[in-house]
Amino acid sequence: MTDEESAVEVGPRRSTGGLLLLGAAVALFGVAYGADSVAAGGGILRPVLTSLFVQGGASQIAADGILQGHGAPLVAIVVGMALNLRFMALALIISPDLPRGRLRRLLGIYLISDIPVGLALATVPGRRRSRVYIVVGVLAASAWVAGTLIGTFVGAAFDVSALGADGAIAAAFVALAFGHISGIRTILIALVSFAVTIALMGIIEAGFAVLGGAAAALVVEGVSRRPAAPVNESTT
Amino acid sequence: MAGWIVMLALAIGTFTMKWIGATLLPRWSMPSRFTATVNALPLAIYPALVASATLGGDSVGVQFDARLIATVVVLAVLIAFRKRSLFGVAMLVGAAVTAAARLLLR
Numbered sequence: 527m528t529d530e531e532s533a534v535e536v537g538p539r540r541s542t543g544g545l546l547l548l549g550a551a552v553a554l555f556g557v558a559y560g561a562d563s564v565a566a567g568g569g570i571l572r573p574v575l576t577s578l579f580v581q582g583g584a585s586q587i588a589a590d591g592i593l594q595g596h597g598a599p600l601v602a603i604v605v606g607m608a609l610n611l612r613f614m615a616l617a618l619i620i621s622p623d624l625p626r627g628r629l630r631r632l633l634g635i636y637l638i639s640d641i642p643v644g645l646a647l648a649t650v651p652g653r654r655r656s657r658v659y660i661v662v663g664v665l666a667a668s669a670w671v672a673g674t675l676i677g678t679f680v681g682a683a684f685d686v687s688a689l690g691a692d693g694a695i696a697a698a699f700v701a702l703a704f705g706h707i708s709g710i711r712t713i714l715i716a717l718v719s720f721a722v723t724i725a726l727m728g729i730i731e732a733g734f735a736v737l738g739g740a741a742a743a744l745v746v747e748g749v750s751r752r753p754a755a756p757v758n759e760s761t762t
Numbered sequence: 763m764a765g766w767i768v769m770l771a772l773a774i775g776t777f778t779m780k781w782i783g784a785t786l787l788p789r790w791s792m793p794s795r796f797t798a799t800v801n802a803l804p805l806a807i808y809p810a811l812v813a814s815a816t817l818g819g820d821s822v823g824v825q826f827d828a829r830l831i832a833t834v835v836v837l838a839v840l841i842a843f844r845k846r847s848l849f850g851v852a853m854l855v856g857a858a859v860t861a862a863a864r865l866l867l868r
Binding site for chain 1: 764765766767768769771772773775776777779780781782783784785787788795798799800801802803804805806807808809810811812813814815816817818821822823824828829832833836837840844848849850851852853854855856857858859860861862864865
Protein backbone atom coordinates (compact mmCIF):
# COMPACT_ATOMS: atom_id res chain seq x y z
CA MET A 527 0.00 0.00 0.00
CA THR A 528 1.47 3.34 -1.04
CA ASP A 529 1.58 6.32 1.26
CA GLU A 530 -1.13 7.95 -0.82
CA GLU A 531 -3.40 4.92 -0.55
CA SER A 532 -2.80 4.52 3.16
CA ALA A 533 -3.52 8.19 3.64
CA VAL A 534 -7.01 7.92 2.19
CA GLU A 535 -7.70 4.64 3.96
CA VAL A 536 -7.25 6.25 7.37
CA GLY A 537 -10.93 6.65 8.13
CA PRO A 538 -11.83 8.10 11.50
CA ARG A 539 -15.36 7.13 12.42
CA ARG A 540 -17.14 10.38 13.06
CA SER A 541 -19.79 10.48 15.76
CA THR A 542 -22.34 13.09 16.65
CA GLY A 543 -20.32 13.77 19.78
CA GLY A 544 -17.19 14.28 17.73
CA LEU A 545 -18.94 16.73 15.42
CA LEU A 546 -20.31 18.64 18.40
CA LEU A 547 -16.82 18.88 19.87
CA LEU A 548 -15.53 20.11 16.55
CA GLY A 549 -18.25 22.74 16.30
CA ALA A 550 -17.65 23.86 19.87
CA ALA A 551 -13.92 24.21 19.32
CA VAL A 552 -14.35 26.20 16.10
CA ALA A 553 -16.98 28.40 17.77
CA LEU A 554 -14.61 28.96 20.66
CA PHE A 555 -11.95 30.14 18.26
CA GLY A 556 -14.54 32.42 16.66
CA VAL A 557 -15.40 33.86 20.09
CA ALA A 558 -11.72 34.68 20.61
CA TYR A 559 -11.47 36.35 17.20
CA GLY A 560 -14.68 38.35 17.66
CA ALA A 561 -13.66 39.50 21.14
CA ASP A 562 -10.18 40.54 20.00
CA SER A 563 -11.59 42.38 17.01
CA VAL A 564 -14.09 44.35 19.07
CA ALA A 565 -11.46 45.15 21.69
CA ALA A 566 -9.29 46.63 18.93
CA GLY A 567 -12.10 48.89 17.76
CA GLY A 568 -13.36 46.75 14.90
CA GLY A 569 -17.02 47.10 15.83
CA ILE A 570 -19.51 44.25 15.70
CA LEU A 571 -20.54 44.13 12.05
CA ARG A 572 -17.12 44.00 10.41
CA PRO A 573 -15.66 40.96 12.22
CA VAL A 574 -18.91 39.03 11.73
CA LEU A 575 -19.10 39.83 8.01
CA THR A 576 -15.39 39.06 7.67
CA SER A 577 -15.91 35.64 9.21
CA LEU A 578 -18.93 35.09 6.96
CA PHE A 579 -17.26 36.05 3.69
CA VAL A 580 -13.61 35.11 4.22
CA GLN A 581 -13.95 31.85 6.23
CA GLY A 582 -10.25 31.92 6.99
CA GLY A 583 -9.45 32.27 10.70
CA ALA A 584 -5.69 32.53 10.42
CA SER A 585 -5.83 35.14 7.65
CA GLN A 586 -8.45 37.20 9.48
CA ILE A 587 -6.44 37.23 12.69
CA ALA A 588 -3.20 38.01 10.86
CA ALA A 589 -4.78 40.86 8.87
CA ASP A 590 -6.36 42.32 12.01
CA GLY A 591 -3.03 42.13 13.78
CA ILE A 592 -1.31 44.08 11.01
CA LEU A 593 -4.00 46.78 10.95
CA GLN A 594 -3.93 47.07 14.76
CA GLY A 595 -0.17 47.54 14.54
CA HIS A 596 -0.79 50.39 12.06
CA GLY A 597 0.53 48.34 9.18
CA ALA A 598 -0.52 49.14 5.64
CA PRO A 599 -3.80 47.61 4.40
CA LEU A 600 -1.94 46.22 1.39
CA VAL A 601 0.38 44.27 3.70
CA ALA A 602 -2.63 42.92 5.59
CA ILE A 603 -4.19 41.80 2.30
CA VAL A 604 -0.99 40.19 1.00
CA VAL A 605 -0.33 38.32 4.26
CA GLY A 606 -3.95 37.22 4.50
CA MET A 607 -3.94 35.98 0.93
CA ALA A 608 -0.67 34.14 1.51
CA LEU A 609 -2.21 32.34 4.47
CA ASN A 610 -5.24 31.40 2.36
CA LEU A 611 -3.26 30.35 -0.71
CA ARG A 612 -3.33 26.78 0.57
CA PHE A 613 -7.12 26.81 -0.05
CA MET A 614 -6.36 26.66 -3.77
CA ALA A 615 -4.50 23.40 -3.23
CA LEU A 616 -7.24 22.04 -0.96
CA ALA A 617 -9.82 23.02 -3.57
CA LEU A 618 -7.96 21.03 -6.22
CA ILE A 619 -7.88 17.97 -3.97
CA ILE A 620 -11.56 18.09 -2.95
CA SER A 621 -12.79 19.16 -6.39
CA PRO A 622 -13.96 15.68 -7.47
CA ASP A 623 -16.12 15.44 -4.33
CA LEU A 624 -17.86 18.82 -4.61
CA PRO A 625 -21.61 18.84 -5.29
CA ARG A 626 -22.98 18.91 -8.82
CA GLY A 627 -25.11 21.81 -9.98
CA ARG A 628 -23.87 25.38 -10.32
CA LEU A 629 -25.26 26.86 -7.07
CA ARG A 630 -24.52 23.79 -4.95
CA ARG A 631 -20.99 23.64 -6.33
CA LEU A 632 -20.45 27.32 -5.51
CA LEU A 633 -21.60 26.59 -1.94
CA GLY A 634 -19.20 23.67 -1.85
CA ILE A 635 -16.38 25.96 -3.02
CA TYR A 636 -17.31 28.56 -0.37
CA LEU A 637 -17.01 25.91 2.37
CA ILE A 638 -13.45 24.89 1.48
CA SER A 639 -11.18 25.14 4.50
CA ASP A 640 -8.73 22.96 6.41
CA ILE A 641 -11.01 20.97 8.68
CA PRO A 642 -13.80 19.98 6.24
CA VAL A 643 -11.32 19.00 3.54
CA GLY A 644 -9.03 17.25 6.03
CA LEU A 645 -11.80 15.16 7.55
CA ALA A 646 -13.34 14.38 4.16
CA LEU A 647 -10.00 13.16 2.82
CA ALA A 648 -9.77 10.72 5.72
CA THR A 649 -12.78 8.84 4.28
CA VAL A 650 -12.94 6.62 1.23
CA PRO A 651 -13.61 8.53 -2.01
CA GLY A 652 -17.21 8.60 -3.16
CA ARG A 653 -20.59 9.66 -1.91
CA ARG A 654 -19.59 9.29 1.75
CA ARG A 655 -16.65 11.65 1.32
CA SER A 656 -18.90 14.24 -0.33
CA ARG A 657 -21.42 13.94 2.49
CA VAL A 658 -18.76 14.26 5.17
CA TYR A 659 -17.30 17.30 3.46
CA ILE A 660 -20.63 19.14 3.26
CA VAL A 661 -21.73 18.26 6.81
CA VAL A 662 -18.42 19.26 8.38
CA GLY A 663 -18.12 22.29 6.10
CA VAL A 664 -21.53 23.69 7.05
CA LEU A 665 -20.88 22.94 10.72
CA ALA A 666 -17.46 24.61 10.74
CA ALA A 667 -18.61 27.65 8.75
CA SER A 668 -21.67 28.16 10.93
CA ALA A 669 -19.72 27.68 14.16
CA TRP A 670 -17.06 30.15 13.01
CA VAL A 671 -19.58 32.90 12.21
CA ALA A 672 -21.72 32.22 15.29
CA GLY A 673 -18.65 32.18 17.52
CA THR A 674 -17.48 35.47 16.07
CA LEU A 675 -20.88 37.04 16.73
CA ILE A 676 -20.91 35.80 20.31
CA GLY A 677 -17.37 37.01 20.83
CA THR A 678 -18.23 40.55 19.74
CA PHE A 679 -20.86 40.73 22.49
CA VAL A 680 -19.28 38.83 25.38
CA GLY A 681 -15.59 39.25 24.71
CA ALA A 682 -15.27 42.27 26.94
CA ALA A 683 -16.66 40.29 29.90
CA PHE A 684 -13.73 37.92 30.32
CA ASP A 685 -10.35 36.87 28.97
CA VAL A 686 -11.24 34.53 26.11
CA SER A 687 -7.64 33.33 25.82
CA ALA A 688 -8.23 31.53 29.11
CA LEU A 689 -10.53 29.15 27.21
CA GLY A 690 -7.64 27.80 25.17
CA ALA A 691 -9.33 28.17 21.79
CA ASP A 692 -6.03 28.67 19.97
CA GLY A 693 -4.80 25.41 21.51
CA ALA A 694 -7.86 23.66 20.11
CA ILE A 695 -7.05 24.88 16.62
CA ALA A 696 -3.43 23.77 16.90
CA ALA A 697 -4.72 20.38 18.09
CA ALA A 698 -7.02 20.17 15.07
CA PHE A 699 -4.06 20.63 12.72
CA VAL A 700 -2.10 17.98 14.68
CA ALA A 701 -4.97 15.52 14.24
CA LEU A 702 -5.31 16.33 10.54
CA ALA A 703 -1.57 15.89 9.99
CA PHE A 704 -1.51 12.67 12.03
CA GLY A 705 -4.17 11.18 9.78
CA HIS A 706 -1.73 11.31 6.87
CA ILE A 707 1.18 9.70 8.70
CA SER A 708 1.79 6.07 7.75
CA GLY A 709 5.43 5.11 7.80
CA ILE A 710 8.93 6.51 8.05
CA ARG A 711 8.74 8.37 4.74
CA THR A 712 5.60 10.31 5.69
CA ILE A 713 7.06 11.06 9.13
CA LEU A 714 10.12 12.54 7.44
CA ILE A 715 8.01 14.67 5.09
CA ALA A 716 5.93 15.97 8.00
CA LEU A 717 9.03 16.77 10.06
CA VAL A 718 10.57 18.69 7.17
CA SER A 719 7.37 20.71 6.75
CA PHE A 720 7.24 21.46 10.48
CA ALA A 721 10.92 22.31 10.88
CA VAL A 722 11.27 24.49 7.78
CA THR A 723 8.13 26.43 8.71
CA ILE A 724 9.52 27.17 12.17
CA ALA A 725 12.84 28.24 10.70
CA LEU A 726 11.12 30.58 8.24
CA MET A 727 8.81 32.02 10.89
CA GLY A 728 11.89 33.58 12.45
CA ILE A 729 12.43 35.78 9.40
CA ILE A 730 9.17 36.14 7.46
CA GLU A 731 5.44 36.36 8.09
CA ALA A 732 3.75 33.14 9.17
CA GLY A 733 1.69 32.89 6.00
CA PHE A 734 4.76 32.81 3.78
CA ALA A 735 6.54 30.53 6.26
CA VAL A 736 3.71 27.98 5.95
CA LEU A 737 4.01 28.05 2.17
CA GLY A 738 7.80 27.66 2.40
CA GLY A 739 7.52 24.73 4.79
CA ALA A 740 4.97 23.01 2.58
CA ALA A 741 7.12 23.58 -0.50
CA ALA A 742 10.16 22.05 1.21
CA ALA A 743 8.08 19.04 2.23
CA LEU A 744 6.87 18.57 -1.35
CA VAL A 745 10.49 18.57 -2.55
CA VAL A 746 11.33 15.82 -0.05
CA GLU A 747 8.18 13.96 -1.07
CA GLY A 748 9.11 14.11 -4.74
CA VAL A 749 12.69 13.04 -4.14
CA SER A 750 11.71 10.15 -1.87
CA ARG A 751 8.81 8.88 -3.97
CA ARG A 752 9.29 5.36 -5.23
CA PRO A 753 9.09 5.06 -9.03
CA ALA A 754 5.93 3.33 -10.32
CA ALA A 755 6.37 -0.35 -11.15
CA PRO A 756 6.47 -1.15 -14.89
CA VAL A 757 3.03 -2.14 -16.24
CA ASN A 758 4.05 -5.34 -18.08
CA GLU A 759 6.11 -7.33 -15.60
CA SER A 760 6.62 -10.98 -16.41
CA THR A 761 5.75 -13.36 -13.62
CA THR A 762 6.73 -16.95 -13.10
CA MET B 763 -12.31 52.23 6.31
CA ALA B 764 -9.06 50.27 5.90
CA GLY B 765 -10.61 47.33 7.73
CA TRP B 766 -13.53 47.17 5.33
CA ILE B 767 -11.22 47.33 2.30
CA VAL B 768 -9.10 44.50 3.69
CA MET B 769 -12.23 42.45 4.40
CA LEU B 770 -13.53 42.94 0.86
CA ALA B 771 -10.18 42.11 -0.72
CA LEU B 772 -9.71 38.98 1.40
CA ALA B 773 -13.26 37.80 0.71
CA ILE B 774 -13.01 38.21 -3.05
CA GLY B 775 -9.43 36.96 -3.24
CA THR B 776 -10.01 33.90 -1.06
CA PHE B 777 -13.11 32.80 -2.94
CA THR B 778 -11.33 33.35 -6.25
CA MET B 779 -8.44 31.14 -5.16
CA LYS B 780 -10.83 28.43 -4.07
CA TRP B 781 -12.72 28.70 -7.35
CA ILE B 782 -9.53 28.47 -9.41
CA GLY B 783 -8.42 25.42 -7.47
CA ALA B 784 -11.78 23.67 -7.78
CA THR B 785 -12.73 24.69 -11.31
CA LEU B 786 -9.79 25.74 -13.49
CA LEU B 787 -6.91 23.60 -12.25
CA PRO B 788 -8.75 20.25 -12.63
CA ARG B 789 -9.35 21.03 -16.31
CA TRP B 790 -5.66 20.96 -17.05
CA SER B 791 -4.41 17.52 -17.96
CA MET B 792 -1.72 16.67 -15.47
CA PRO B 793 1.07 14.14 -15.67
CA SER B 794 0.93 11.39 -13.06
CA ARG B 795 3.90 12.92 -11.25
CA PHE B 796 1.90 16.11 -10.66
CA THR B 797 -1.10 14.09 -9.47
CA ALA B 798 1.09 12.37 -6.89
CA THR B 799 2.31 15.77 -5.72
CA VAL B 800 -1.26 17.03 -5.38
CA ASN B 801 -2.13 13.96 -3.31
CA ALA B 802 0.79 14.77 -1.02
CA LEU B 803 -0.35 18.36 -0.41
CA PRO B 804 -2.24 17.64 2.85
CA LEU B 805 0.81 15.88 4.30
CA ALA B 806 2.94 18.90 3.32
CA ILE B 807 0.52 21.60 4.47
CA TYR B 808 -0.91 20.37 7.79
CA PRO B 809 2.40 19.99 9.68
CA ALA B 810 3.29 23.51 8.54
CA LEU B 811 0.00 24.73 9.97
CA VAL B 812 0.79 22.88 13.20
CA ALA B 813 4.02 24.87 13.45
CA SER B 814 2.26 28.16 12.73
CA ALA B 815 -0.65 27.52 15.11
CA THR B 816 1.62 26.24 17.90
CA LEU B 817 4.47 28.74 17.78
CA GLY B 818 3.14 31.69 15.78
CA GLY B 819 3.02 35.10 17.39
CA ASP B 820 1.59 38.50 16.54
CA SER B 821 4.34 39.23 14.05
CA VAL B 822 7.52 37.67 12.67
CA GLY B 823 9.17 35.26 15.09
CA VAL B 824 8.23 32.27 17.21
CA GLN B 825 6.43 32.42 20.53
CA PHE B 826 6.71 29.65 23.11
CA ASP B 827 3.64 29.42 25.31
CA ALA B 828 0.93 27.06 26.56
CA ARG B 829 0.05 25.99 23.00
CA LEU B 830 3.31 24.08 22.73
CA ILE B 831 2.44 22.01 25.80
CA ALA B 832 -1.01 21.32 24.37
CA THR B 833 0.40 20.25 21.00
CA VAL B 834 2.83 17.80 22.63
CA VAL B 835 0.07 16.34 24.81
CA VAL B 836 -2.33 15.98 21.89
CA LEU B 837 0.35 14.29 19.79
CA ALA B 838 1.06 11.86 22.63
CA VAL B 839 -2.66 11.06 22.93
CA LEU B 840 -2.98 10.46 19.19
CA ILE B 841 0.06 8.16 19.18
CA ALA B 842 -1.23 6.23 22.20
CA PHE B 843 -4.72 5.74 20.72
CA ARG B 844 -3.84 5.72 17.04
CA LYS B 845 -6.39 3.06 16.17
CA ARG B 846 -9.34 5.26 17.12
CA SER B 847 -10.97 8.35 15.73
CA LEU B 848 -10.06 11.18 18.11
CA PHE B 849 -10.43 14.41 16.15
CA GLY B 850 -13.02 16.02 18.42
CA VAL B 851 -11.30 14.72 21.54
CA ALA B 852 -7.99 16.13 20.28
CA MET B 853 -9.50 19.61 19.96
CA LEU B 854 -11.02 19.37 23.44
CA VAL B 855 -7.75 18.17 24.93
CA GLY B 856 -5.91 20.96 23.11
CA ALA B 857 -8.21 23.62 24.54
CA ALA B 858 -8.19 22.15 28.05
CA VAL B 859 -4.42 21.73 28.26
CA THR B 860 -3.83 25.22 26.85
CA ALA B 861 -6.25 26.76 29.34
CA ALA B 862 -4.80 24.79 32.26
CA ALA B 863 -1.22 25.60 31.30
CA ARG B 864 -2.02 29.31 31.03
CA LEU B 865 -3.62 29.19 34.48
CA LEU B 866 -0.65 27.42 36.04
CA LEU B 867 2.00 29.48 34.29
CA ARG B 868 0.41 32.84 35.10
